[in-house]
Structures are given as C-alpha cells and as structure tokens.
Amino acid sequence: MSSPGWSLQSSRYRPMMALGLMLLAMAAILINLLAGPVSIPFAVLWQSLWSSVNAAAGPDAVAAEVLWQLRMPRLLLGLLVGGQLAMAGAILQVVLRNPLADSHILGISGGASLLAVLLFLFATDGVLTLAVWDWQVSVLYMMPWAATAGGLLAAGLVFRLSAAGGLTPMRLVLCGIAVASVLNALVGGILAGWGHANAETVLAWLAGTLYGRDWLYVWALLPWSVLGLLLLPVMAKPLNLLQLGEESASSLGLSVTRWRGLSLVVASLLAASAVGMVGPVGFVGLLVPPIAQALVGSDMRRQLPLSGVLGALLVVAADGVGRSMPGVNELPVGVVTSLVGVPFFIYVLRRQS
Amino acid sequence: MWVTVPQNVERVAAISTFAADILVALGVPPVAASTFADQPLPLYLGDRVSGATSLGPRAKTNLELLTAVQPDLIVAIRRYTEPYERQYERLAPYLAFNVISYRDSLRAVRQVSRALGLEQEGERLNREFVAEVERLGQAAPGGVRAALLVSSSETPFAYYDNFLPAYLLNRLNGVNVVGSAPREAGQSLGYRISLEELLVLDPDVLFVFPSIQQQAYRNNPIWPYLKAVRTGRVYEVGQHWKEGAGPIARRYILKEMAHLLYPETFPAPAMPELIRSHSLETL
Amino acid sequence: MASEQAAPWFRWGGWGLVALSGSLVLILMSLSLGVVPVAASAIIEVLLGEQGGLAKVLVWELRLPRTLLGLLVGANLAVAGVLMQAVTRNPLASPSLTGVMAGGALGVVLVMSYSSWPATASPYAALVGGVLGAAASIGLAWNGRLAPVRLALAGVAVTALCSAVVTAVLLNVGSSADELFFWMAGGLLGRSWPQLELIGATSLAGLLLALVFRRQLNLLALGDEVVRSLGIRVWRWRLGLAVLAVFLTAQVVAVAGPIGFVGLVIPHLARVLVGDDQRRLLPVATCLGAWLMVVADVTARTLVAPAELPVGLFTATLGGAGFIALIYRQRL
Numbered sequence: 002m003s004s005p006g007w008s009l010q011s012s013r014y015r016p017m018m019a020l021g022l023m024l025l026a027m028a029a030i031l032i033n034l035l036a037g038p039v040s041i042p043f044a045v046l047w048q049s050l051w052s053s054v055n056a057a058a059g060p061d062a063v064a065a066e067v068l069w070q071l072r073m074p075r076l077l078l079g080l081l082v083g084g085q086l087a088m089a090g091a092i093l094q095v096v097l098r099n100p101l102a103d104s105h106i107l108g109i110s111g112g113a114s115l116l117a118v119l120l121f122l123f124a125t126d127g128v129l130t131l132a133v134w135d136w137q138v139s140v141l142y143m144m145p146w147a148a149t150a151g152g153l154l155a156a157g158l159v160f161r162l163s164a165a166g167g168l169t170p171m172r173l174v175l176c177g178i179a180v181a182s183v184l185n186a187l188v189g190g191i192l193a194g195w196g197h198a199n200a201e202t203v204l205a206w207l208a209g210t211l212y213g214r215d216w217l218y219v220w221a222l223l224p225w226s227v228l229g230l231l232l233l234p235v236m237a238k239p240l241n242l243l244q245l246g247e248e249s250a251s252s253l254g255l256s257v258t259r260w261r262g263l264s265l266v267v268a269s270l271l272a273a274s275a276v277g278m279v280g281p282v283g284f285v286g287l288l289v290p291p292i293a294q295a296l297v298g299s300d301m302r303r304q305l306p307l308s309g310v311l312g313a314l315l316v317v318a319a320d321g322v323g324r325s326m327p328g329v330n331e332l333p334v335g336v337v338t339s340l341v342g343v344p345f346f347i348y349v350l351r352r353q354s
Numbered sequence: 355m356w357v358t359v360p361q362n363v364e365r366v367a368a369i370s371t372f373a374a375d376i377l378v379a380l381g382v383p384p385v386a387a388s389t390f391a392d393q394p395l396p397l398y399l400g401d402r403v404s405g406a407t408s409l410g411p412r413a414k415t416n417l418e419l420l421t422a423v424q425p426d427l428i429v430a431i432r433r434y435t436e437p438y439e440r441q442y443e444r445l446a447p448y449l450a451f452n453v454i455s456y457r458d459s460l461r462a463v464r465q466v467s468r469a470l471g472l473e474q475e476g477e478r479l480n481r482e483f484v485a486e487v488e489r490l491g492q493a494a495p496g497g498v499r500a501a502l503l504v505s506s507s508e509t510p511f512a513y514y515d516n517f518l519p520a521y522l523l524n525r526l527n528g529v530n531v532v533g534s535a536p537r538e539a540g541q542s543l544g545y546r547i548s549l550e551e552l553l554v555l556d557p558d559v560l561f562v563f564p565s566i567q568q569q570a571y572r573n574n575p576i577w578p579y580l581k582a583v584r585t586g587r588v589y590e591v592g593q594h595w596k597e598g599a600g601p602i603a604r605r606y607i608l609k610e611m612a613h614l615l616y617p618e619t620f621p622a623p624a625m626p627e628l629i630r631s632h633s634l635e636t637l
Numbered sequence: 638m639a640s641e642q643a644a645p646w647f648r649w650g651g652w653g654l655v656a657l658s659g660s661l662v663l664i665l666m667s668l669s670l671g672v673v674p675v676a677a678s679a680i681i682e683v684l685l686g687e688q689g690g691l692a693k694v695l696v697w698e699l700r701l702p703r704t705l706l707g708l709l710v711g712a713n714l715a716v717a718g719v720l721m722q723a724v725t726r727n728p729l730a731s732p733s734l735t736g737v738m739a740g741g742a743l744g745v746v747l748v749m750s751y752s753s754w755p756a757t758a759s760p761y762a763a764l765v766g767g768v769l770g771a772a773a774s775i776g777l778a779w780n781g782r783l784a785p786v787r788l789a790l791a792g793v794a795v796t797a798l799c800s801a802v803v804t805a806v807l808l809n810v811g812s813s814a815d816e817l818f819f820w821m822a823g824g825l826l827g828r829s830w831p832q833l834e835l836i837g838a839t840s841l842a843g844l845l846l847a848l849v850f851r852r853q854l855n856l857l858a859l860g861d862e863v864v865r866s867l868g869i870r871v872w873r874w875r876l877g878l879a880v881l882a883v884f885l886t887a888q889v890v891a892v893a894g895p896i897g898f899v900g901l902v903i904p905h906l907a908r909v910l911v912g913d914d915q916r917r918l919l920p921v922a923t924c925l926g927a928w929l930m931v932v933a934d935v936t937a938r939t940l941v942a943p944a945e946l947p948v949g950l951f952t953a954t955l956g957g958a959g960f961i962a963l964i965y966r967q968r969l
C-alpha cells in the first residue's frame with residue numbers, strides 16, 4: 002500500500018489532528034442529541050446527565066424522554082456500528098490487499114439481509130412466537146441476532162469456497178461477490194414473490210437504518226465492540242506484517258494463512274454483528290480506512306483505532322444528515338453513507354491506476 | 355394482547371388510516387396520525403383530523419413527534435409497527451391490529467371503543483354496518499362477477515376473498531373471480547394474476563386501485579379483450595379501499611361498490627369527492 | 638485455436654437443425670402450457686389463422702409474443718455475456734456485474750416517481766439508466782485494460798450507489814416498495830407485443846452484429862501484445878464490443894427487468910460443449926440462452942399456477958450454483 006502524496010503523517014501535526022478530531026466528534030454528538038423535530042435545550046441535556054428527570058413534567062419531560070429513549074440509544078448504536086464497520090473494513094483491506102474491499106464483499110450484507118427478510122415475512126403478525134416460561138415474545142425480538150447469524154453464515158460460506166485456493170485475495174473477492182450476488186438475488190426473488198404485505202418495513206431495513214433502535218440493540222452490540230477493542234492490540238502487528246506481502250511476512254516468521262484466516266474471522270464478526278443491528282450500511286468500511294491511512298500512515302497500530310473513531314463519526318454524522326431531511330420522513334443512514342461514499346470511491350479507484 | 359388503558363383517554367395517536375377513521379367515528383379525533391397516500395393526513399375524514407400532527411408514513415412513524423404529542427393511547431396497524439413495538443409500548447398503551455378482513459374490521463372497532471370506554475358506541479357502529487351489509491345484500495340483484503386489482507406494473511395483484519372489499523363484493527351477491535386464499539391462516543392478501551387467467555375468468559367489473567403512475571397492465575394487448583373493458587366497467591377506486599377497516603371508509607366502500615355493481619338499483623352515495631371512484635375506460 | 642479450420646457446411650447444417658428443432662419444441666411447449674392448455678393442433682390452426690376464440694387470443698396476444706421475447710431476452714443476455722468475457726478476458730465478467738441492471742432500475746424508479754410520463758416510458762428509462770450505469774462502472778474500472786477484480790468491484794460500487802438512490806427516492810415519494818421489489822426480480826410476466834416491438838428489431842440487429850464480429854472476438858482472446866503485433870487497434874474493438882454488450886443487456890433490463898446470471902453461466906456452458914472458438918461459441922451460446930430463458934419462464938408461470946413466480950428466482954438459483962462451480966473449475 003503506497004502512502005498518498007498529501008499525507009499529514011508527520012508527527013508534528015498529530016496533536017492538532019487529535020484536537021480537531023475531538024472537536025468534530027463533540028460537535029457531531031451534540032448536534033445529534035440536541036437537533037431534531039423536538040428541540041432539546043442544552044440545559045436539559047446537562048441536567049439529565051447528572052440527575053433523574055422523572056420528577057420533571059411538561060416540555061422537559063418530553064425532552065428527556067426523546068433524549069434518553071430515542072436519541073441516546075440511536076447515537077450510541079451509531080457510534081458502535083460505525084466503529085465496527087470501519088475497523089472491519091481496515092482489516093479486510095489489508096487481508097484482501099485491495100483498497101476497494103468492504104464487508105459487502107464477504108457476503109455479510111447479503112446473508113444478514115436474507116435472514117432478516119425471512120424473519121420479517123414469516124414472523125410478523127405473530128405467526129411465530131417464542132414462549133420463554135410464561136413470557137410470550139415475537140420472534141422479531143431475535144432480529145439482531147438472527148441477522149448477525151445470517152451474515153456470519155454467508156461469510157463462512159465464502160471462506161469455505163475460497164479455502165481451496167488457500168484464501169488468496171483474488172479468490173476471496175470473486176467468491177464473495179458470487180455469494181453476495183446470489184444471496185441478494187434470493188432476497189429479491191423472495192420479496193417479489195411473497196413480500197407484498199411487508200415491503201415497506203423490509204425496504205427500511207434493507208436500506209440500513211438506525212430508526213426506532215432502542216437500548217436493547219445497544220446492549221446486544223456492546224459485547225462485540227468490546228471483543229473488537231480487546232483484539233485490536235493483538236491484531237495490529239500481524240496485520241502490519243501482512244501488509245508487506247506474503248513472502249516477506251512469512252520470511253519474518255508469520256504464519257500467513259493462519260493470520261489471514263483469523264483476521265477474516267474477526268472482521269466478519271465485527272461487520273456481521275453491526276449489520277445485524279441496523280441492516281446493510283454501505284461504504285463505511287470502504288471509505289474510512291484510506292482516510293485514516295492518509296492521516297496516520299499505514300501502521301495498523303495507529304490506523305486501526307483511528308479507523309474506528311472516524312467510522313463512528315461518519316455514521317453519526319450521516320444519521321444526523323438523514324434525520325434532518327425536510328419533512329417528517331427521514332433518510333436511512335445507509336443511503337446517506339452510500340451517497341457520500343461514492344465520490345470518494347471513484348477517487349480511490351482512479352488514483353489506484 | 356392485554357393492555358391496561360387509563361380511565362379517561364383524551365390524546366390518542368393513530369398509526370395508519372383505519373385507526374384515525376375509527377377514532378373520528380367514535381368522536382375522539384386523533385391528536386396525531388400517519389400519512390394517507392400522498393396526503394399528510396387522511397383528509398377524507400374532514401375537519402376532525404385536519405388539525406392533527408402528521409407523523410409521516412405508517413411504517414416509519416416519526417417517534418420524536420409521537421413522543422412530543424404525549425399520547426394516552428396509540429392505535430396502530432400491527433404489520434408495520436411490530437418491529438418497533440417496544441418504542442410504542444414505552445410511550446403509551448399500544449393497541450395494534452391486523453386489518454385485512456371483515457372480522458378484523460369489526461374487532462378493531464370493538465376493541466378500540468372498549469379501550470376508550472365507548473363500548474356501546476363501538477357496538478352501535480358495528481351493528482349498523484352489519485345491518486347495512488345485510489340490507490344491501492338482500493336488495494342486490496346479484497350475478498355480477500368482479501375482480502380487485504392493485505399495482506402499476508405489467509402484472510396486476512389480485513385480492514383474495516379475505517380482503518375486506520372483496521368480502522363486501524361477495525356479500526353484495528357478486529363473485530370475486532379470484533376466490534379465496536389457498537390457506538386460511540397467514541396474511542396472504544392475494545397474488546400476481548396473469549392476464550391470461552384474468553381473460554379466462556373474464557369478470558364483468560374491474561375495481562382498479564390507484565397508483566402514482568398509470569397502470570402498465572392496461573397496455574397489454576389482452577386488456578381490450580376483457581369484458582369489463584369492452585363494456586366500460588373499469589373503475590379506479592379511492593385510496594381508502596386499500597385499508598378500509600375504519601367505520602367511515604368501510605361504509606363508503608360498501609355503498610359505492612353497491613352502486614358500481616348495480617347502478618340501476620343503488621344510487622351514487624354522498625361521499626367526499628376526494629376519494630370517489632371514477633370510470634377508467636370510457637366507451 | 639483461432640487457426641482451426643471452419644467447420645464444413647454440413648456440420649453447420651447439423652447444428653442448425655438441432656437448434657431449430659429444439660427451439661420449435663420449446664416454442665410449442667411454451668405456447669401450449671398455461672392456465673388453459675392449448676393442444677398442439679389448435680396452436681397450428683391459430684398460427685395459420687384458421688381458429689378464433691379464446692385459444693387465438695391466448696396464443697396470439699399473450700403466449701407467442703412472450704415466448705419470442707423470452708428467446709430474445711435469453712439470447713441477448715448470453716451473447717452479452719460472451720462479449721463481456723472476451724472483451725475483458727475475464728471468465729467471471731457478466732453483464733449483471735457491471736451496473737447495467739442497477740442503473741436501469743434507477744432509471745425506472747426515477748421516471749416512475751418524479752415524472753408524469755405513462756408506464757410505457759419505463760423501458761426507455763431503463764435503457765438510458767442501464768447504459769449510464771455500465772458506462773460508469775466500465776469507466777471507473779478502465780485503466781487501459783479491464784482487470785477482473787477491478788471491474789467486479791466497480792460494478793459492486795455502482796450497484797450500491799444506484800440502490801441507495803433508489804431507496805432514497807422510494808422512501809421520499811412513499812411509493813409502493815413491493816412494486817419495485819417485483820420489478821427488480823425480473824421476468825416476463827404480463828409482457829407482450831409492445832415490449833417485443835420495443836426491442837425486437839434492435840436486439841436482432843445487435844445479435845447479428847455480434848455474430849459478424851466473431852473473428853475479432855477470437856483475436857481479442859489472444860492478448861493485447863499479439864493482437865497489436867497483427868496491426869489491429871485493440872482498444873477500439875474492445876470498447877466497441879463492450880458497448881454492444883451493454884446495449885444488448887440494457888434492452889433486456891428495459892423490457893424484463895434485471896435478470897441475473899444467464900449472461901454469466903451460459904457462455905461457460907457453451908464453452909464446455911464446443912470449446913473456446915468464438916465462431917462456434919457465439920451461436921451455441923445464443924441458442925442455449927434463448928432456451929434457458931423460455932424454460933425458466935414456462936416454469937415460473939406453471940409451477941405455482943395460477944400465481945406466477947419471478948423468473949429471477951430461478952436464474953439466480955441456477956446461476957449461483959453455476960457461478961460457484963465455475964470458481965472451482967477455474968481454480969482462480
């Protein structure tokens with residue numbers, strides 16, 4: 002991977018960069034928490050951070066409700082999802098040796114979508130319910146986990162198919178695209194045949210959205226994020242070696258196939274769990290790692306964490322834009338990230354030649 | 355679905371048109387409602403809803419605006435709100451219904467009225483509708499075969515008997531040529547019918563649901579061969595037919611359908627021009 | 638292999654006979670099966686103009702145009718696949734991986750949502766959108782040649798962008814999502830003479846053009862250096878044939894929606910049967926593509942009759958299996 006010409010990697014910029022990033026993050030978070038159809042005064046945010054607001058009544062109670070039950074879980078989930086997708090992207094771009102790789106490529110979005118659609122079609126209207134002791138719940142409660150499992154199954158299939166070629170980048174990409182397009186075609190076919198009654202709900206999910214996500218989703222995703230954070234220090238060094246190319250890496254004593262496989266598993270876990278919560282949000286994993294690389298160079302010890310931070314910021318900012326569309330109808334976060342991502346993608350692709 | 359509803363409910367939010375319709379009919383107009391086709395609110399319900407807050411489409415209700423109106427009760431369509439069930443339940447008691455069939459409509463009216471403490475009013479609305487269906491059915495001469503088509507694509511989607519307007523068609527001594535769903539359970543509303551089959555079934559009357567764009571299936575070479583087209587009996591119906599479970603909408607559907615099936619027996623009903631059907635294929 | 642002698646005329650005749658009789662059998666099957674089965678004798682009477690009534694309307698207005706359209710759509714997709722694979726020298730290139738389909742979908746949705754044009758305008762929108770989508774991904778991937786992975790990734794990106802815009806538009810206008818899902822699955826349901834008239838002449842012309850250039854296709858397979866040393870301007874042929882492939886695919890998208898995998902799998906099936914020589918490959922692929930499409934369409938409309946299934950479901954399942962088999966066979 003060549004470092005770009007406009008690099009800001011020199012260490013004297015680093016404090017400034019960190020400061021700028023912090024300011025950006027604060028601004029994005031504050032705007033997301035305070036702006037919206039219900040405007041929330043900063044005072045309410047400040048107070049409710051420190052004290053219980055249950056005693057409050059009237060407009061403050063509404064503001065606190067909106068803040069804590071709608072915007073806060075949405076914000077946190079956005080941060081986690083963005084961070085995970087970007088880190089998965091950074092890992093994949095190293096392993097697949099291609100700056101255009103993304104978790105889409107491993108069939109994760111396709112697999113998650115397929116299970117989500119099946120669940121929507123056959124679990125709504127209480128056709129399927131789970132009984133846990135005397136507590137009856139709709140199978141829809143399982144959506145985050147089911148979609149995650151779908152993504153992981155698809156990634157497993159891609160690994161299985163490309164394992165015969167020793168998990169080479171080329172084979173992985175081609176198998177991944179094949180599996181992804183078959184899965185997407187199946188999703189399309191199933192929706193066309195049986196989706197009439199659920200099309201609106203499914204469309205929203207397939208676009209990748211943070212709409213209506215509550216604390217349950219945050220708690221469901223948190224363990225994966227923690228796992229990712231714990232693995233970061235372990236992954237960084239082997240990934241640095243993998244960047245050098247297969248031969249150099251193995252001459253330096255790295256078991257290339259093992260670490261390649263392991264990295265792919267970690268990337269799949271991060272991406273699949275994120276996609277499971279919010280649906281296929283595109284381009285985050287594609288967009289962020291090259292920016293991080295331009296800022297701090299290709300040393301994964303710095304690039305990987307920075308990717309996480311930038312990805313979190315990107316998703317939160319995109320969600321802010323999507324929510325502030327004119328009218329009451331919001332734009333899903335996945336649509337915004339795709340629209341933002343494409344010009345950048347073109348830039349990377351052109352530069353690569 | 356056991357929901358405890360507070361004593362005097364005043365602020366009710368309606369997610370989906372049937373809910374707003376029931377609330378208006380019961381005399382408790384909604385403080386907030388979802389969109390109706392391209393309108394911000396179901397305006398066919400008149401002045402009683404025009405002051406409500408528009409919450410956006412039923413499948414993506416704006417939850418912040420919903421929180422801000424501070425509802426005491428939420429009446430919603432189940433199919434589109436169920437994935438976000440917890441968000442609704444947190445705000446207020448949440449009543450969700452599937453509204454496909456005639457029985458669904460009666461049940462929704464009964465349960466909403468019970469939740470509002472207006473049980474007798476709800477029973478009266480249902481009783482009157484059942485009686486009217488009965489009365490028009492007895493007066494209807496019969497012998498008319500019809501189909502209900504929706505879609506703007508090359509292939510229309512035809513509704514089964516379990517869909518409320520199709521049920522009313524049968525009760526008016528008409529025949530829904532598409533017949534009943536292969537299995538009773540589930541939410542199968544209908545299927546994509548080939549024009550070949552439509553020609554074989556050859557209904558006398560076609561009820562065509564409105565769509566943003568002109569229906570592409572009307573350009574098929576088969577279309578002019580259909581009896582309903584040849585005799586000029588193709589009607590584009592109002593948007594309320596899609597989800598007509600509300601007491602106001604279902605009466606409009608019943609009366610207008612009776613008129614369109616048997617124009618000599620039943621006069622054109624009084625109804626808002628906004629949702630009145632019109633003939634598509636003039637002779 | 639390009640130096641191999643052309644087959645003697647009687648062998649061509651033999652192939653032609655197989656192709657013709659196979660097509661006739663399939664056409665007859667397609668004309669007779671349906672909600673009301675029509676006997677073979679009745680079909681012949683209808684075609685000779687000796688019988689009227691229901692059978693005439695069914696065969697003449699619905700099944701015949703739909704069958705012919707199926708043949709044409711399948712042939713277009715298969716030939717486009719052969720062209721793409723030869724032009725890019727990439728065995729996994731296929732029209733559906735280049736953004737044509739998604740671009741076409743975007744065109745249709747934009748016109749459906751924001752214009753007051755009638756539904757008959759949709760095919761033109763798909764045509765324009767498909768060409769633009771393909772141009773975008775080929776343009777993106779082009780760096781003097783079309784590397785397989787690069788083209789695939791560019792196609793994925795263009796597809797992702799188009800789907801994002803489609804979703805945004807649909808959510809914005811609140812239009813019925815199930816209509817889009819239905820269209821996106823592809824198929825020939827409800828298609829008839831208007832669609833056939835729209836693409837019939839141009840598709841045939843495109844297919845003929847591809848057959849005319851089969852020698853140049855063979856040369857492209859040799860590799861740039863060899864071709865250049867023969868004094869042929871490689872990139873011109875490459876670009877021209879890629880445009881032809883996109884043109885053929887966009888016409889399919891216009892009348893039948895996006896139908897994936899036919900263009901990918903059929904060329905390989907043909908290669909297994911007759912080898913790499915484009916002079917034989919092209920006609921055989923044309924024939925196989927046409928047959929596959931008619932069989933898939935008949936299945937789609939008879940399997941769960943009276944309802945119809947989206948054809949894309951079958952082609953995706955078949956194509957997916959083929960695709961994966963291909964990756965294994967090629968040992969990529």
